[in-house]
Amino acid sequence: MARDGMKAGEAPAPQGLDDRPMALDLPRAELSPAMAAYFAKCEEKIGFLPNVLAAYAHDNAKLEAFAAFYNDLMLAPSGLSKLEREMIAVTVSAANRCFYCLAAHGAAVRQLSGDPVLGDILVMNWRAAALGPRHRAMLGFAERLTLTPHLVEDEDRDGLRAAGFGERDIWDIAAVASFYNMSNRMASATDMRPNHAYHAQAR
Secondary structure, three states, X not given: OOOOOOOOOOOOOOOOOOOOOOOOOOOOOOOOHHHHHHHHHHHHXXXXXXXXXXXXXXXXXXXXXXXXXXXXXXXXXXXXXXXXXHHHHHHHHHHHOOHHHHHHHHHHHHHHHOOHHHHHHHHHOXXXXXXXXXXXXXXXXXXXXXXXXXXXXXXXXXXXXXXXXOHHHHHHHHHHHHHHXXXXXXXXXXXXXXXXXXXXXXX
């Protein structure tokens, strides 16, 4: 039976249009040459501008700070692989039920792992995934830091050490988890919408 004015057999309208990255009506600022080049590079490499960048583009200084922090945490050399960092992003975003980050970083997990099932499991419940001790310790810590940060203690850090993580690795796990807790809250507060392209990537 058709609902909400739809005709029988008619597909529902797409949710979250790419030209409306968030609910706040903030005009784009004049971008610095560096940020304009960064936007052009995104378009060239992935075929679209991620809506999170479009959302931050109302303030060039905030955009630069966000992009620099993201690139350092997620792309710079680390004892954590890029896939592991994306797995943390998805686990934190699942705990926070952040639609934007689950869509965007779920796609990244599918791409980096070559396993669309892993990406979907992490979005729903990381404990259901067939993970080794290293990744179970890593994601358990990220989730604990997200849900009950005041309960994190030496035992939690020792669990990461026992799983093979060094001191810098523990810092990086905490930094990535903390960044996505902030990002999730900004995305939820502004009703940030993921680009449609994320939903179909690496399926």
